[in-house]
Amino acid sequence: MATFDAVLRGALPAPFASRGGDSFDTSLWSATAIAPQRYEPLRGDAHTQVAIVGAGYTGLATAIALADAGIAATVLDAVEPGFGASGRNGGQVIPLVKYDPDQMIARYGQALAEGILQMLEASSDSVFALTERFDIACEATRAGWIQAAHNEAAVPGIRGRYEQWQARGANVAWLDAAQLAKTIGTDRYVGGWIHRGAGTVQPLSYARGLAQAAVSLGVAVHGASLVTRMTREADGWTLHTAQGRLRADQVVLAGNGYTTDLWPGLAQTIVPLYSMQIATGPLPAALNDEILPGMQCVSETRRVVRYFRKDRAGRFVIGSRGPFTPQPGAAAGQALVDSTRKLYPQLKDVPFEYRWAGRVAVTPDAMPHLHRLAPGVWAALGCNGRGVAMSTLMGRVLAAACTGDRSHAPQYPDSDLTRIPFHALHRLGVAAAVTWFRLLDRFA
Numbered sequence: 230m231a232t233f234d235a236v237l238r239g240a241l242p243a244p245f246a247s248r249g250g251d252s253f254d255t256s257l258w259s260a261t262a263i264a265p266q267r268y269e270p271l272r273g274d275a276h277t278q279v280a281i282v283g284a285g286y287t288g289l290a291t292a293i294a295l296a297d298a299g300i301a302a303t304v305l306d307a308v309e310p311g312f313g314a315s316g317r318n319g320g321q322v323i324p325l326v327k328y329d330p331d332q333m334i335a336r337y338g339q340a341l342a343e344g345i346l347q348m349l350e351a352s353s354d355s356v357f358a359l360t361e362r363f364d365i366a367c368e369a370t371r372a373g374w375i376q377a378a379h380n381e382a383a384v385p386g387i388r389g390r391y392e393q394w395q396a397r398g399a400n401v402a403w404l405d406a407a408q409l410a411k412t413i414g415t416d417r418y419v420g421g422w423i424h425r426g427a428g429t430v431q432p433l434s435y436a437r438g439l440a441q442a443a444v445s446l447g448v449a450v451h452g453a454s455l456v457t458r459m460t461r462e463a464d465g466w467t468l469h470t471a472q473g474r475l476r477a478d479q480v481v482l483a484g485n486g487y488t489t490d491l492w493p494g495l496a497q498t499i500v501p502l503y504s505m506q507i508a509t510g511p512l513p514a515a516l517n518d519e520i521l522p523g524m525q526c527v528s529e530t531r532r533v534v535r536y537f538r539k540d541r542a543g544r545f546v547i548g549s550r551g552p553f554t555p556q557p558g559a560a561a562g563q564a565l566v567d568s569t570r571k572l573y574p575q576l577k578d579v580p581f582e583y584r585w586a587g588r589v590a591v592t593p594d595a596m597p598h599l600h601r602l603a604p605g606v607w608a609a610l611g612c613n614g615r616g617v618a619m620s621t622l623m624g625r626v627l628a629a630a631c632t633g634d635r636s637h638a639p640q641y642p643d644s645d646l647t648r649i650p651f652h653a654l655h656r657l658g659v660a661a662a663v664t665w666f667r668l669l670d671r672f673a
């Protein structure tokens with residue numbers, strides 16, 4: 230279904246449209262995902278206990294957790310489930326964010342940090358528990374995530390990370406250069422570690438599977454339903470779409486990098502960066518045996534990180550920071566192909582058949598933010614490229630917030646809504662920073 234028939238032939242809603250088009254339909258994940266269901270737009274007047282804006286992992290996991298608690302939920306998406314980052318990402322299910330246990334304790338204090346760390350530790354499990362519970366056909370694989378050092382200077386930093394997570398009892402191991410070469414299939418890395426609690430999914434299939442699971446629990450899911458306005462009522466809120474109105478006691482905003490101007494200032498709390506990916510077709514058998522034979526996923530230590538994996542059919546997928554556009558052009562794609570062939574010279578004659586991009590919501594403190602925007606209005610956004618596991622578990626936090634009892638949910642702190650200064654200039658700042666980081670990586 231070409232991006233929900235380009236939102237029922239009205240093309241993409243204004244906040245997501247761009248002159249160059251959108252690469253959702255050209256992604257590997259669109260080409261290989263489980264079939265999409267048709268989620269009809271909201272029409273006329275409806276009522277629900279909790280209205281959720283955004284059908285990515287955050288919104289859908291919230292809906293599932295609400296349904297489990299016996300609370301009626303309705304999910305509205307501007308396009309369709311998985312249209313945002315959830316249908317475009319690398320599918321790496323990693324139970325980590327930027328900060329390690331020591332840094333977390335320094336930032337938040339022992340008690341709060343402990344709650345966040347426990348949430349992180351449970352985050353990958355929460356993904357695999359859902360794929361198992363609902364039998365989601367999303368190639369769920371738990372072979373581990375490797376962080377690989379691209380030079381000697383990067384080794385002490387990740388060695389420290391590994392030691393801290395090992396001290397907390399995580400299922401981790403240190404890998405020397407020879408072990409990395411055998412596991413990854415390239416000799417470009419000098420040291421690294423593996424977290425065996427991590428894994429991979431076909432990200433769009435996972436999102437579509439969550440939507441089907443939510444529906445099976447009685448959740449109403451609507452596609453082609455951009456929420457353009459929300460108005461406060463005496464006993465809740467009304468969400469307005471082109472063809473309908475949804476009355477709700479409470480609202481959860483789960484637009485992440487695709488957040489619109491629905492709530493004043495919310496979109497200005499994050500910078501939406503584009504990450505771009507390319508993928509080959511199924512690798513020839515010899516290369517498939519040589520490159521990531523154990524199906525781990527990998528991120529490297531460069532400032533402009535590359536992350537890569539294979540899918541079950543042996544297609545090699547790699548991503549990195551992209552240009553500021555939802556439709557990365559041939560030149561940007563070729564630059565990533567060239568850098569990939571330096572990493573894996575054996576891919577020199579293998580064509581890359583897919584190229585796409587999606588918005589990563591970046592926060593200034595590199596942590597996901599949970600906001601109570603008003604009584605009965607919640608938002609969670611800003612997974613900083615580590616949202617497959619974390620957004621899924623954030624759904625349980627949001628659902629618990631809606632019930633008014635967060636004591637049994639993972640403990641995650643609320644943040645104040647703080648607009649990023651000079652937010653409107655972020656495109657310029659991002660472009661400059663990425664060019665600078667690429668330069669530094671070249672000389673590192």
Ligand SMILES: Cc1cc2nc3c(=O)[nH]c(=O)nc-3n(C[C@H](O)[C@H](O)[C@H](O)COP(=O)(O)OP(=O)(O)OC[C@H]3O[C@@H](n4cnc5c(N)ncnc54)[C@H](O)[C@@H]3O)c2cc1C
Nearest residue numbers: 283285286287307313314315318319321456484587616617
């Ligand atoms: C290219 C890329 C690679 C990534 N790789 C990884 C990875 O390997 N591992 C990892 O852990 N994380 C990764 N991430 C991050 C991860 O994908 C996200 O953190 C996660 O998917 C966020 O889910 P979400 O539900 O919060 O938001 P999204 O999936 O972005 O969903 C937001 C939804 O909200 C809808 N929406 C917004 N505004 C409105 C409105 N007004 N009305 C109706 N609907 C609206 C949009 O249509 C969209 O479907 C990556 C992200 C990208 C873009």
